[in-house]
Amino acid sequence: MSFEQLHTTAISRRLAQVADGEGDLADVxxxxxxxxELPPADEALGLRVWxxxxxxxxxxxxxHSWLASRDSIDASxxxxxxxxxxxxxxxxxxxxxxxxxxxxxAPVEAGEVQRFPAAVQRLLKERLVGFPLRLTVxxxxxxxxxxxxxxxxxxxxxxxxxxxxxxxxxRHGVVLRRLDPACAAEMVDGLVExxxxxxxxxxxxxxxxxxxxxxxxxxxxxxxxxxxLETDTxxxxxxxxxxxxxRIGPEHLAVLDxxxxxPEPIRRTCDDEGMPVVRRWLVRAGTxxxxxxxxxxxxxxxxxxxxxxxxxGRHQPPVPRSTHLEGVAGEAAEGGLMAAGEGGLYAPxxxxxxxxxxxxxxxLQLPVTRRIRDGRPQEYLGPARLxxxxxxLLGAVAVVGDKPRFAGAGWCAKGGQRMAxxxxxxxxxxxxxxxx
Amino acid sequence: MSFGxxxxxxxxxxxxxxxxxxxxxxxxxxxxxxxxxxxxELSLLSEERGWAVRAGGARSSFFAAGSGEPSPGGPWPxxxxxxxxxxxxxxxxxxxxxxxxxxxxxxxxxxxxxLRELARRVAEAVPGGRLVHGVLEDGSSESEVANxxxxxxxxxxxxxxxxxxxxxxxxxxxxxxxxxxxxxxxxDAAGLVERAVRQLEARTRGAPxxxxxxxxxxxxxxxARLLDGLGPLWVGPGAAARxxxxxxxxxxxxxxxxxxxxxxxxxxxxxTAPVDGEGVRSREVxxxxxxxxxxxxxxxxxxxxxxxRASGCTRRSSWRELPxxxxxxxxxxxxxxxxxSSLLGSVExxxxxxxxxxxxxxxxxxxxxxxxxxxxxxxxxxxxxxxTGSWLVGSPGGLLHGVRAVAGDLEFAPLDGLIGAxxxxxxGLELRAGGxxxx
Numbered sequence: 001m002s003f004e005q006l007h008t009t010a011i012s013r014r015l016a017q018v019a020d021g022e023g024d025l026a027d028v029x030x031x032x033x034x035x036x037e038l039p040p041a042d043e044a045l046g047l048r049v050w051x052x053x054x055x056x057x058x059x060x061x062x063x064h065s066w067l068a069s070r071d072s073i074d075a076s077x078x079x080x081x082x083x084x085x086x087x088x089x090x091x092x093x094x095x096x097x098x099x100x101x102x103x104x105x106a107p108v109e110a111g112e113v114q115r116f117p118a119a120v121q122r123l124l125k126e127r128l129v130g131f132p133l134r135l136t137v138x139x140x141x142x143x144x145x146x147x148x149x150x151x152x153x154x155x156x157x158x159x160x161x162x163x164x165x166x167x168x169x170x171r172h173g174v175v176l177r178r179l180d181p182a183c184a185a186e187m188v189d190g191l192v193e194x195x196x197x198x199x200x201x202x203x204x205x206x207x208x209x210x211x212x213x214x215x216x217x218x219x220x221x222x223x224x225x226x227x228x229l230e231t232d233t234x235x236x237x238x239x240x241x242x243x244x245x246x247r248i249g250p251e252h253l254a255v256l257d258x259x260x261x262x263p264e265p266i267r268r269t270c271d272d273e274g275m276p277v278v279r280r281w282l283v284r285a286g287t288x289x290x291x292x293x294x295x296x297x298x299x300x301x302x303x304x305x306x307x308x309x310x311x312x313g314r315h316q317p318p319v320p321r322s323t324h325l326e327g328v329a330g331e332a333a334e335g336g337l338m339a340a341g342e343g344g345l346y347a348p349x350x351x352x353x354x355x356x357x358x359x360x361x362x363x364l365q366l367p368v369t370r371r372i373r374d375g376r377p378q379e380y381l382g383p384a385r386l387x388x389x390x391x392x393l394l395g396a397v398a399v400v401g402d403k404p405r406f407a408g409a410g411w412c413a414k415g416g417q418r419m420a421x422x423x424x425x426x427x428x429x430x431x432x433x434x435x436x
Numbered sequence: 437m438s439f440g441x442x443x444x445x446x447x448x449x450x451x452x453x454x455x456x457x458x459x460x461x462x463x464x465x466x467x468x469x470x471x472x473x474x475x476x477e478l479s480l481l482s483e484e485r486g487w488a489v490r491a492g493g494a495r496s497s498f499f500a501a502g503s504g505e506p507s508p509g510g511p512w513p514x515x516x517x518x519x520x521x522x523x524x525x526x527x528x529x530x531x532x533x534x535x536x537x538x539x540x541x542x543x544x545x546x547x548x549x550x551l552r553e554l555a556r557r558v559a560e561a562v563p564g565g566r567l568v569h570g571v572l573e574d575g576s577s578e579s580e581v582a583n584x585x586x587x588x589x590x591x592x593x594x595x596x597x598x599x600x601x602x603x604x605x606x607x608x609x610x611x612x613x614x615x616x617x618x619x620x621x622x623x624d625a626a627g628l629v630e631r632a633v634r635q636l637e638a639r640t641r642g643a644p645x646x647x648x649x650x651x652x653x654x655x656x657x658x659x660a661r662l663l664d665g666l667g668p669l670w671v672g673p674g675a676a677a678r679x680x681x682x683x684x685x686x687x688x689x690x691x692x693x694x695x696x697x698x699x700x701x702x703x704x705x706x707x708t709a710p711v712d713g714e715g716v717r718s719r720e721v722x723x724x725x726x727x728x729x730x731x732x733x734x735x736x737x738x739x740x741x742x743x744x745r746a747s748g749c750t751r752r753s754s755w756r757e758l759p760x761x762x763x764x765x766x767x768x769x770x771x772x773x774x775x776x777s778s779l780l781g782s783v784e785x786x787x788x789x790x791x792x793x794x795x796x797x798x799x800x801x802x803x804x805x806x807x808x809x810x811x812x813x814x815x816x817x818x819x820x821x822x823x824t825g826s827w828l829v830g831s832p833g834g835l836l837h838g839v840r841a842v843a844g845d846l847e848f849a850p851l852d853g854l855i856g857a858x859x860x861x862x863x864g865l866e867l868r869a870g871g872x873x874x875x
Contacts, residue, residue, distance in 0.1 A: 039517070042518065043517065043518060044492075044497050044517050044518040044519065044520050045490060045492075045497050045498060045499035045517045045518075045520065045758065046496070046497065046498055046499075046513070046514070046515065046516035046517025046518070047498065047513050047514065047516055047517070048498075048499040048500070048501075048513075048758075049498075049499070049500045049501070049513050050500075050501045050502065050756060051500075051501075051502045051503075052486065052501075052502055052503035052504075053503055053504075054503055056482075062476075063476035063477060064476060064477045064478070064479070065475070065476060065477070065478045065479070066478075066479045066480075067478065067479070067480040067481070067482075068480075068481045068482070069480070069481075069482040069483070070482075070483055071483065071484050071485045071486060071503035071504055072485070072503065072504050084481050103504075103507065104511070105511065106511060107510070107511040107512070107513060107514070108511075108513060231474075232473075232474040232475050233474070235474035235475075236474055236568055236603075237608075296475055296476065297475075315467075315480075315482040315484065317471075317475065317478055317480065319475065356610070358568070358603050358607070358608040358609070358610045359607050359608060359609070359610075360607075
């Protein structure tokens with residue numbers, strides 16, 4: 001499946017009829033999605049399949065966006081949507097054109113999804129742990145293409161997986177690039193940590209030194225750097241471009257967003273607005289360099305670069321979001337990082353980060369913590385909540401590990417738009433951060 | 437092809453394929469959404485159309501869903517799930533649909549006029565106050581369910597929602613309001629702004645209450661949140677066992693003024709419908725009557741486990757969702773003769789809770805709860821200084837037994853379904869500056 005065959009010239013011409021004002025922007029977003037879900041074995045309705053497709057036409061004029069979306073892809077739906085965003089019949093009309101996308105014809109195969117629960121159980125057995133576990137495995141696929149008045153972005157596609165485990169003492173969810181033994185092991189690592197810490201007392205509230213694993217650091221940077229530097233967040237406090245040049249962390253903190261550096265099959269060359277993605281330095285040497293911007297934000301300021309527009313689906317407007325965060329490696333080997341964190345806490349996992357965009361208050365739930373002794377994580381402690389202002393937390397990054405690791409950072413749900421986010425991030429040592 | 441014909445043809449094709457039982461669910465809807473915020477102004481018109489099929493038999497089953505219309509010939513997934521049962525048709529529903537389902541959706545000019553009016557009122561009422569983000573949605577939908585057992589049902593709905601994020605102060609403090617109405621024209625701008633002003637005042641000027649066990653007047657919005665948090669006591673086969681653990685020596689779950697109801701066909705209810713998402717007839721279910729637990733909310737396929745009477749309570753808010761038992765209009769019964777001001781006036785020293793600051797924690801095994809709240813101190817029956825950053829701490833059982841009076845001002849909030857409560861007068865719970873770590 002691909003939107004390779006779309007008659008982009010005819011579509012552009014039709015859009016140009018409504019984008020007839022100075023600075024107008026018009027485009028159409030074509031989307032097909034497929035989700036396959038394998039529920040826990042004791043539930044009815046085995047392999048569940050969702051397949052959907054549709055389009056959304058958009059017109060941006062001045063500070064106003066009009067969007068019309070449909071659950072079908074055909075010429076009539078497109079023409080109706082164009083008329084709706086124009087709010088008037090165009091003065092001239094073009095002859096009709098073909099716009100049809102073949103519906104799926106073959107039954108969905110998902111053998112890798114069906115085999116994954118057994119692989120997880122096998123690994124748990126090898127680790128000599130056993131507990132009641134209800135596993136839901138999902139495969140997510142999306143194909144999209146954006147055609148505008150001036151450009152037609154390349155067709156894009158992505159495929160990835162998510163897995164949700166429910167245990168008597170809690171849940172654990174991961175987003176995975178593939179379902180192979182290494183990813184199963186990653187999932188099992190988390191489950192084992194949660195199992196061993198299930199009855200452990202939480203660490204005492206107060207200031208602590210905390211070493212975050214790459215997975216936990218990914219969630220921290222997603223919340224505290226990416227969300228904080230999205231233009232819709234920055235606009236709540238004033239002009240987004242005013243953030244450029246502001247110091248928010250130490251010299252050794254550098255974070256990028258680069259969707260093109262993702263491995264296949266999640267690599268992106270265009271964003272969800274059809275704009276080429278860019279290797280964007282969000283923070284370099286502790287200083288904000290380029291916020292995450294979509295076309296709307298970029299149209300308001302010459303210093304903002306589009307290419308970070310994402311959308312949860314065709315019925316939702318594009319918003320500026322990160323796709324793939326990269327934390328630039330530091331110089332501390334794992335041993336050095338643990339030695340620096342001696343007596344502090346190690347957090348292998350993080351979940352449920354939250355940022356108050358008005359105040360900059362930030363919190364991050366750490367479901368498991370471990371005491372660092374003799375240069376490695378030792379006894380298990382219970383959950384803790386990392387709290388503070390964004391600048392305070394980023395300022396506490398004292399040591400950066402030398403081995404960035406690729407991981408799913410989880411599901412982002414800001415503004416009600418749910419999308420998977422990824423990261424390649426090293427371990428981080430935070431000094432004197434507050435645990436609630 | 438009509439909705440009904442398409443459903444019938446798909447059922448026939450599934451039967452021919454060997455499915456012992458099958459169900460087709462079709463839904464189409466139209467939504468207008470207007471937004472003002474950091475991304476400028478947005479007007480969105482979406483037209484959605486989708487379907488879902490469940491099919492199988494005693495030993496296996498499958499689920500498939502998609503946009504547009506189903507193709508009766510498939511392709512269908514293989515039936516590799518557990519067995520599937522579907523409901524039988526019930527007696528015909530005596531039902532008259534609400535008269536206002538056909539009112540036109542709100543227009544762009546009207547919608548932005550309302551959002552600008554709200555922004556203006558906020559700016560006037562609160563020094564430095566501003567509407568940070570406003571989202572107004574107005575939508576209508578029609579769904580149809582048909583199954584191989586003979587169930588055929590159609591439900592039409594009309595619902596508008598309004599979400600506001602308001603901020604004031606330096607550094608800014610924000611609050612969120614969420615309201616629902618049958619149609620967008622019915623939102624009460626003045627009432628919403630008054631709620632926002634109360635919350636902002638408490639949050640910007642208030643200090644935490646260190647520790648105090650006093651009488652509490654709980655506003656409907658907070659009471660609805662608490663009722664929602666107690667959801668595991670109301671829904672599903674496990675609810676009865678949880679409720680049993682919270683009973684007092686007289687066998688009661690709550691005080692005598694406490695009655696909790698779920699009603700899928702509540703007159704004037706925003707989600708009112710003759711049947712649920714599986715086409716099973718909806719009805720009023722008394723869950724708690726004057727403090728005595730009567731039964732949980734259970735669907736027809738959960739009845740054998742609990743020996744209670746089922747109701748049509750299966751929610752299916754979209755064609756993408758699998759049906760699941762859930763509240764429709766779940767509410768704490770009001771006392772029409774009692775006013776909220778009389779409850780406030782009866783408190784010599786206590787607190788009035790006007791808003792929650794987060795979801796809170798509810799532990800039914802340990803019988804503990806902790807919910808972050810803000811509000812006002814009450815002295816001599818009047819609101820005094822504001823407070824914020826405190827936790828309402830106690831137990832689910834203590835909360836239900838501690839309800840001493842209820843007022844008549846029942847209000848519904850869009851939470852897990854529409855959850856409603858009037859103002860409550862409660863004793864036995866505590867306010868603490870810290871409390872989140874208790875559960």
